[in-house]
Amino acid sequence: MLLDVHNLKVWFKTGDGQVNAVNGLSFSLDAHETLAIVGESGSGKSQTAFAILGLLARNGYASGSVRFKGKEILNRPAGELNRVRARQLAMVFQDPMTSLNPYMRIADQMTEVLQYHQSMSRQDALSESLRMLDAVQIPDAVSRINNYPHQFSGGMRQRVMIAMALLCRPEILIADEPTTALDMTVQRQILDLLASLRDEFGMAVILITHDMGIVAEFCESTLVMYGGRMMEAGGTETLFKSPLHPYTSGLLSAILSLDACHQDLPTIGGEPPLMTELPLGCPFHDRCDSVQSICRTTLPKMESIERRRYACHRPLAQPRNPP
Amino acid sequence: MFQFILRRLLIALPTLFILIAATFLLMHLAPGGPFTTEKPLPDEVMANLEAKYGLDEPLARQFGTYLFDLVTDFDFGPSFVFKDLSVRDIILQGFPVTLTYGFWAFIVAISVGIPLGVAAAVHQNSWLDYLAVGVSIGAQVLPNFVMAPILVLIFTLWLGWLPGGGWQGGQIEYVIMPVIALSTSFMASVARMTRSSMLEILHSNFIRTARAKGLNGTSVIWRHALKPAMLPVISFLGPVFVAMITGSMIIDYYFGTGGIGQFFTNAALSRDYGVMMGVTILVGTLTILFTTVVDILYAWIDPRIRY
Numbered sequence: 088m089l090l091d092v093h094n095l096k097v098w099f100k101t102g103d104g105q106v107n108a109v110n111g112l113s114f115s116l117d118a119h120e121t122l123a124i125v126g127e128s129g130s131g132k133s134q135t136a137f138a139i140l141g142l143l144a145r146n147g148y149a150s151g152s153v154r155f156k157g158k159e160i161l162n163r164p165a166g167e168l169n170r171v172r173a174r175q176l177a178m179v180f181q182d183p184m185t186s187l188n189p190y191m192r193i194a195d196q197m198t199e200v201l202q203y204h205q206s207m208s209r210q211d212a213l214s215e216s217l218r219m220l221d222a223v224q225i226p227d228a229v230s231r232i233n234n235y236p237h238q239f240s241g242g243m244r245q246r247v248m249i250a251m252a253l254l255c256r257p258e259i260l261i262a263d264e265p266t267t268a269l270d271m272t273v274q275r276q277i278l279d280l281l282a283s284l285r286d287e288f289g290m291a292v293i294l295i296t297h298d299m300g301i302v303a304e305f306c307e308s309t310l311v312m313y314g315g316r317m318m319e320a321g322g323t324e325t326l327f328k329s330p331l332h333p334y335t336s337g338l339l340s341a342i343l344s345l346d347a348c349h350q351d352l353p354t355i356g357g358e359p360p361l362m363t364e365l366p367l368g369c370p371f372h373d374r375c376d377s378v379q380s381i382c383r384t385t386l387p388k389m390e391s392i393e394r395r396r397y398a399c400h401r402p403l404a405q406p407r408n409p410p
Numbered sequence: 411m412f413q414f415i416l417r418r419l420l421i422a423l424p425t426l427f428i429l430i431a432a433t434f435l436l437m438h439l440a441p442g443g444p445f446t447t448e449k450p451l452p453d454e455v456m457a458n459l460e461a462k463y464g465l466d467e468p469l470a471r472q473f474g475t476y477l478f479d480l481v482t483d484f485d486f487g488p489s490f491v492f493k494d495l496s497v498r499d500i501i502l503q504g505f506p507v508t509l510t511y512g513f514w515a516f517i518v519a520i521s522v523g524i525p526l527g528v529a530a531a532v533h534q535n536s537w538l539d540y541l542a543v544g545v546s547i548g549a550q551v552l553p554n555f556v557m558a559p560i561l562v563l564i565f566t567l568w569l570g571w572l573p574g575g576g577w578q579g580g581q582i583e584y585v586i587m588p589v590i591a592l593s594t595s596f597m598a599s600v601a602r603m604t605r606s607s608m609l610e611i612l613h614s615n616f617i618r619t620a621r622a623k624g625l626n627g628t629s630v631i632w633r634h635a636l637k638p639a640m641l642p643v644i645s646f647l648g649p650v651f652v653a654m655i656t657g658s659m660i661i662d663y664y665f666g667t668g669g670i671g672q673f674f675t676n677a678a679l680s681r682d683y684g685v686m687m688g689v690t691i692l693v694g695t696l697t698i699l700f701t702t703v704v705d706i707l708y709a710w711i712d713p714r715i716r717y
Binding site for chain 1: 614618619620622623625626637713714
């Protein structure tokens with residue numbers, strides 16, 4: 088097991104009270120595994136990633152446990168975290184337009200990673216960076232490396248971000264909605280690139296997204312989050328075929344398909360709960376079609392059958408028992 | 411970059427010309443003149459005086475002569491009040507004084523203000539932050555006309571360490587108090603501005619990226635955050651630098667330093683056209699010059715500005 092997250096909680100102290108972004112999330116990631124974390128905006132996906140890498144905002148706090156290869160990395164001092172960041176756990180962010188430093192040349196932003204973590208000379212770091220830019224298919228990397236971020240298009244910037252994250256050959260890449268800010272055709276290219284780099288470098292990937300189409304194609308396992316909690320997790324194929332949680336099924340039926348273009352797109356009615364005051368019971372009960380009275384009062388326990396886990400009082404399909 | 415600098419400098423020239431023309435016109439449009447007194451002078455005397463200073467000629471011609479002398483000779487004409495001094499003498503006498511204490515006051519203001527602001531931002535909401543904010547608010551409410559008497563009270567009257575005024579060719583003990591008095595409130599502004607702009611940068615996405623890259627805190631701040639955080643501070647510092655090196659009337663009066671600051675107010679009160687024009691052109695030229703310097707610094711820091 089490469090990464091083991093246990094009972095992770097993330098909260099923020101704000102002027103309006105405490106905001107509970109993640110409320111006891113547990114999952115694990117094996118070497119070479121690709122895990123999707125899906126859920127709508129505000130479900131705590133990104134904050135989970137930030138907490139793992141110790142990148143929470145100043146008013147953010149985390150508790151629980153995050154172990155990388157058995158070693159606790161949650162809430163460790165920065166000096167200790169910096170030996171894990173980039174070297175073993177790297178991250179690609181949502182918005183490539185603002186995630187690169189606009190005041191520094193790409194060359195400087197890339198080489199500093201290698202100079203700092205691997206004590207490379209500037210010359211070696213530069214040629215390694217060039218190799219990595221080639222790997223993410225940036226044309227004419229030799230001259231482009233001296234450009235500033237604003238001289239690149241959005242897709243190209245995200246390629247640079249990916250190249251920068253991979254410089255130290257990390258074992259885990261966390262990609263936080265890497266294609267959300269890009270247009271459709273570029274999204275496809277970036278995902279294909281990520282998939283081929285994953286195989287080439289043998290990394291495990293955590294892909295945070297709200298696009299079920301991407302999940303189906305790209306990830307072997309899926310974790311569905313809602314209200315800062317895990318609703319359901321399991322192998323992507325089984326989860327898509329027979330979702331157990333009504334929320335998962337709602338997400339799946341909200342996928343656009345071409346043959347259904349004249350019908351109304353099904354949606355999940357209602358709003359996500361306010362994270363300042365967590366509702367009693369299941370966080371999804373307000374919007375759930377098959378809500379029971381127990382759902383309003385008692386938080387469903389995490390059930391686990393084979394490799395599937397779910398938290399629902401009234402799962403949609405009874406999971407088959409092994410013969 | 412070189413082209414950018416050249417273009418900036420070329421734009422500065424017409425601006426300077428407009429400044430000189432406007433000052434000249436406004437000064438001559440205002441009713442009254444340097445020889446207006448409570449008891450009117452006889453017409454013949456007035457005519458003689460005006461002829462001596464060339465005030466009887468047509469305005470355009472006066473302006474032409476003025477401009478010509480200025481460009482070819484660095485000659486600002488005579489003072490209308492001090493019979494034995496030309497405007498150039500006054501500037502050459504007063505400007506080195508204010509340049510000296512103003513320059514050092516500027517150095518003190520930024521070398522205390524910027525580190526203070528950075529430290530406060532990096533340790534936001536810690537005792538260090540509260541101390542820095544407290545100190546800078548305290549300093550901000552101490553403008554130079556309050557600072558000057560306090561300093562004299564402490565260092566001259568109580569402790570007897572420093573002379574209470576004079577210049578003596580800029581010996582260090584005469585420079586210290588004007589520098590402190592002039593720099594205090596600017597230092598506070600610089601600190602507060604640095605703090606808020608640093609805080610904004612530290613919350614930006616690219617700083618999060620730098621942290622995710624596992625760089626240590628020092629290089630995140632020095633390599634990634636400091637340059638962009640300095641942008642608003644630099645645009646504030648351009649005019650501040652000019653204001654400081656052209657001195658302050660209060661400092662010049664209070665410490666009797668004989669700087670250019672006091673001539674400016676005196677000239678305005680006594681309608682000394684020559685000195686007013688001279689000092690206005692000096693301040694204006696410096697302002698244009700340092701605005702250009704700020705522009706160039708901006709372009710150096712932010713590659714998106716170079717075009």
